[in-house]
Amino acid sequence: MIISKLKEALICFKAGRVTLPYPFAPHDPEDGFHGRVVVDAEKCVGCGGCAEVCPPRCIEVSDPDPDRRVLDFLLERCTYCARCAEVCPEEAVTVTKEYETATNDLNDMHMHIEVFMSTCRRCGRCYEPPTPLDRLMVTGFRPPTGKSEEA
């Protein structure tokens, strides 16, 4: 028993102190980490592909008038899967390494993008769906009922 206790103690002491004094000395995540999503409004063409593939449906697309398309990113529901960035044809959606997203104000987690669409109507071909299964979604298989239609 004593020997196994010594072995256990050895495992402990060999490691040394590994935890970081975290809030005082921040730690960078690994490369390729999926952090908070940001959108470059300049690059966005308003195709809505990101909204179509978003599993938690946290991107809302609305067309208040024929010229204007509004994209609301409600990031409190984001699951950091990065599908939006994956499908974006213009690389307007990018994933940062920012992970300290806790906030008292939900507005901090909202992004509001307005795109002028004067010459381009929604055609569904601005981005290429990654698989036919995703294409099925695009071509209107959303059920007519339920709130998901707004999305």
Add this chain to the structure above:
Amino acid sequence: MNPAQVVLIGSAILVVGAAAAALSSRWRSAVGALSFVFALAASVLVFSAGLSVLLANRAVTTGTLVDLPMVGASLTFRIDQLSALFLLVISLVLALTSLYSISYITRYRDQHLSRYYPLLMLFFAGVIGVVCMADWLFFLVFWEFMTICSYFLVVFEKENPVSLRAGLKYIIVTHAATALMLIAIIAVWQNAQPHSFSFAAAKQAVGELAVAKPALLHALLALWFIAFSTKAGVLPFGDWLPDAYPAAPSSAAAAFAGTMTNLGVYGILRVFLELLPVSGFSTAWGIVIAVFGVGSIFVGTITALAQDDSKRILAFQMIGQMGYVLLAIGTGLYLLPVQPAIAMLAFMAAVFHVINGACYKPLLFFNAGSLLLRTGQRNLNRMSGLWAVLPLTAITALVASLSIAGMPPFNGFVSKWLIYHVTILGAPQLPIFVLFGIVALFVSLVTLAAFLKFLGAAFLGENMLPEEQAKVGDVPLAMQLPQVVLACVCVGFGLLPMLPLTGIHRAVSALGALESAPSLAGLVGSSWAGLELSLFGEQSTGIWLPVAGMVALVLASLLAYGFSRLGAAKRRSVAVWHCGALVDGERARYLVVEPKTEPATAEFESRYQAHGLYGAFKEAFQSIYPTVKLPRVPYPRTLMSAFDADNWLFQPMLRAGDWLTQRFSRTHSGVPQQYLIWQLVGLAVVLVAIALWAR
């Protein structure tokens, strides 16, 4: 008038009171108060007599009342300091028990009160008689009288087969013990020259036997020891006790616990300290007595832990506490030839423990009785949270529990503290005593555990009683008062141990073996603030200043409390947290309180049953108190009915009495006195037999 005569008058008052109570027992509401008046009068007389003897520090006697020169016996009330000390205790218990009974006995609606009050008073008369005798024959007469009275109190609930069976066991075991004592007495009588039953003659005879026939003396001592320890409830002889005490009404059980069991110790002290000369016999019997004592401590107390019946817990604790007394006496006897000062201290510890026991044991029976009256329950698994309803009972029960567990600053601590000192430090010649002391210390924690179970189950936790019953409040005043008085005595003796110890010192020094004992100051110091022991010369070997300790505790607790209020935290009442689950409303919380003779059926189940406490510990000591599984042979009906005097004596008498009453109208037949007559006839037969045999 000399104090012995006062005691005689007190006893007479009790006998008269018994007659009066028997005559008036039809008036259920008045008989209690009437008995109490008689009991109080007797109690005051006896108490004052005992006190005056102790203050005077001199034995007194009434002179011969009945003389039987042909057998060398005489009835004399002789009160020495030890008797006086016991008389003080007896008178206190007498008054309080009578007072408590007034309200408590109303619980037994179906029982005729002529079977209670007269017997209780006669019982006390017998008890007083026993401690006042200086003659073995009359000692035995009173002893037997007391036993018979107590038997009828045990079987008070005559419809209950459990009571009857307990009573049967009690009477068989104690009579067997009495028979042993009779043999011892007669053997000593025969060796006395001239043949005499008096203590003085017995002492001389024993002294001669010690030299001439040591084997016979050992046998006689064994007989005496067994007889007395049976009464005291020392295991294995006291096996009747856990059955008989719970069967008796709580008030009667309190009376037994406060007086009768202690008389076993009284007898042992008389035999081993007064009759027996200081010799090798003391050493040998010291070890024997200590072994029995420590056995009782261990087995009785640990068995108590496993009980779920409030009164059975107490009954087993009686056994354990008696073990402490025996341990102290044994240690004292062992040390008597070599270190008389420490021996003296041991005897003082023993007597102190007896007196303390006479305070908290009746108190605990009173508490159990109060619970029984208000809830109809003795099963701790079916009680909970009664603090809210019976606050005074709860606090007195707390005091009594901590006293019996020997927690400072209550009285039980002081006597146990003395016992630890004499066993651990005083007896290094025989190392086994050190182990005994440590066992005693360990077992006092077991006692604590048992009483924490009692308190925790009955008084703490969620309140079990429905609101309309909770509103009734605590038990009646006549039951509260005795509890408060005894609790105050527990606290008082704990804080001022010098007060009882002064009396005890006088009582113990009066015994033959300890005439040259050191002064009280030499033993426990001279300060009234506390005790300072110096077992070996000048150096202090133990110290306990109860008042200083208490002041420190109270101040420290207040300091702690004040500290906790620094943050001015808000208080809020919440429900008990069951991991977030809702458990209310699932179980009925109502209890059927029916003051019947049998335990009422309850629909309530406490959240955590007391039975579950200390599971692992109980498992470890499971087989310590083997309950011999006797084949359940139904007692022959004839034997049963032969012992159940109610059937063949009381009932016909009652009927006859009623018939007479009707016949002669207005005159009432004093029915229970028939017992007395029966008893006296029996004694007369015995006396005649002895007289014939002796010739």
Add this chain to the structure above:
Amino acid sequence: MARAILEIVLSLVILIGLAPLAEGLLRKLKAIIHSRQGPPIIQPYLDIAKLLVKEDLAPTESWMWRVAPALCLGATIVVAMLTPIGGPPAFAFGGDIIVFIYFASLAAVAIILGAFASGNPYAYVGGSREMMMMLSVEPVMTIALAVAAIKAQTLTFDGLMASPVTSTPSISMVVAGVAFLLALQAQLGKLPFDIAEADQEIMEGPFIERSGPGFALFRWAMHARLMIFSAVLVSVFVPLPNLGIPVLNMVLTLAVMGVVLALVGVVDVVNPRLRIDQSMAYYARVVVFVSVLALALAIVGH
């Protein structure tokens, strides 16, 4: 008189006042073995301060519930006054070793009664375990102290501290000291014997319903146990040289106490919790072998 008061205050400052600090150091030690940063050393003080302002929730109206924490800490303070730290205890004129043991049990009684008062089944389980731990540990402690008492022919701490028994090594005292050390682990409520509080099993058992100031007092009393029992161990069983000056004796004792507590802390960290029946069996063995051996040695004079 003034001197006595000064001594009492000093011993209280050391044994009660510094107790949370000892706990803080133990936590730091634990953190080091866990390979982590760990809380600041003064964290126990901060915890207590925080608890003082937290809401005091009461599941019962019982008077016992309210009194128990103060009684527990109060009794612990009296025990601290009776505790020798390298020299006679400050309150030696008030009580001896048996009084010390009983006041220590009184603190536990307060915990148990407070637990039972809450009516929570887990508190009953915890209280029952606390009692069983006491039943298994107290005999060991008592026997160890009895060994010292028999050798010194006194049951008072000042007599004991003055006698050569506590300053010269002897076989029986070493064995008794080992027994006391084994009892210490449970007496301090440390793993593998923190069975009564077992937060993963019965959620702090006796304290499950406690919050706020009442809990703060219990916590402090538990911390104070660390200092009190290790002080007794070091003062009685470790044969330290008498340096002549009481203060120096005290400092030396405190230093050795630190070592003892570190040992306790390491054992605490490298062990899982035992079950109550297992720990009782363990202490039964300690009693039978170690303590009785020490007792036998003491009686034959070694």
Add this chain to the structure above:
Amino acid sequence: MTTAELVRALRHDFGAAIQSVEEPVSDKVRVAVTPESVVAVAKSLYRDYGARFLITAGIDSRKDRDGFDVDHIFSLDKEQIFFIVRTTVPSDGPHVAAITPEVPAAAWAERELQDLLGVKADGLLDGRRLILPDDWPEGVHPLRKDIKYGDWPPLGDGTGEATYPWKPAPEGTSTVVVGPFFPVLEEPTQLRLYVDGERVIDCDYRGFYNHRAIEKMGDSELTYNEIPFVAERICGICGFIHSSCYCEAAEEALGITAPRRARYIRSLMLELERIHSHMLWTGIAGHILGFDTVLMQTWRMREPLMWLCEKISGNRKTYGMNIIGGVRRDISRDLYPEILSVVEKIEQEWAQLYDAVQGDTILKARLVGVGMLPEETAKALAAVGPTGRGSNQAIDARADHPYAAYDEVPAKVITHPDCDNWARVVVRLEETLESVRWIREGLKEMPDGPVMATDIAETVPAGHWGVCTVEAPRGEAIHYLVTGGDNRPDRWRVRAPTYANLQALPSMIKDETIADVPITLGSMDPCFSCTERVEVVNMRSGEAETLTHQELLTRSRAATERLRGR
């Protein structure tokens, strides 16, 4: 025995009771039987052919054939066969004979069938509610198609007084409530222990406090390619298992074949997940016993692995890599050495830990002989994963029904004969080392190529089905999928391993002490929320006041409404 032989044998025994047989994929067969013979067929499979019961899926098929389908899914492990017994009961007052009296492992599945689909199972000994809340109205069954996702019937009488019919406490016992909130239960569940002192005489279970209606969401709200992301959230630790299992079942139903490389990547991630899950469990087990050093040190060893996963997938956990037809992110060859070095470091440290722990008598005192699950009980209750393997049941989906890349690089099945908590510890410790070995082999064998199937059909046929089991660290997870017409399944049945193991708990903790209950419960590595597939309830009230149970309930439900309204 092949499926054809098995079907022939059954036809011989039951004749006309066997109505039809479908075998879209080899070794996966669905047999329709008459409602009268379902118990007999199930009994025959279980008793005569050694089939193991997996789960029951009830399907509301009223729009097609006016009835409810009840599919009992069995597995013949040795023969690597999935055998589904289907019976269709009429939609009017639906009821079916319960197979539980013959197949004890089906108890929960049939209670669930009663609750969620309203198909009464006749003959259940314990027919109490399993999933629906106490105040849920009678006759409302959420998995029926006429109930929309998000519909919420009026609950109870609004007093919150509805109570569960708990088993009565045996005579002389006290009730100790464990949960919903209990320190070692990371998730809410309630266990009532009926104890005598510390000894557990009996117990009763009530869970499903967190039911998220994920299955309902799957067949009424989500689309095929959204489900992997939700499936991954069934469990916080073995999320990748559920998404893989779903994807494999869906690929089978939709006739898609994922590329080899994608399947190797799935296996690799599954093994990484097994390692970190076992390491996490070991830590928790230590914590339950108060041995926090084990917790801290195993989690320290686990950390590099989490960083590695972060590098591979972009997320520490809940990788979001699976999608029907393959995986979303490839693993670059540059990462191979790092993967190898991380697992090698783990292997080395884990071997040291294993060595140290084996000699720790105090630790063993708490584990050996505690929480016994005898082999027969384990078999009867179909315990899976280390819980079953610790009782000598060689059940491992990787060997029984190879998926992903386990057909090419097999994994060794580790069993232990002791049936106690220590056996389950040993199984997990050794499996960790085995997973390291697999990763090493798998990386060596991993082919190059695409990670995403390209030949995905434009339209998805309805009525196809697929079933898949994946060996999670806790046991096998089962996904059963029936395709529907509108880009989402008609029925998606999930069974997490804890669902099977929890049913064995009462027999494991019986006669143990309260002190042993947490570690015994922990020894099966329970994951209640996986079992429950729950709806997240947020309590967003900012006030500091304390809420009563009823207030809390009302507010929680209001908050759910608010969230759903988004």
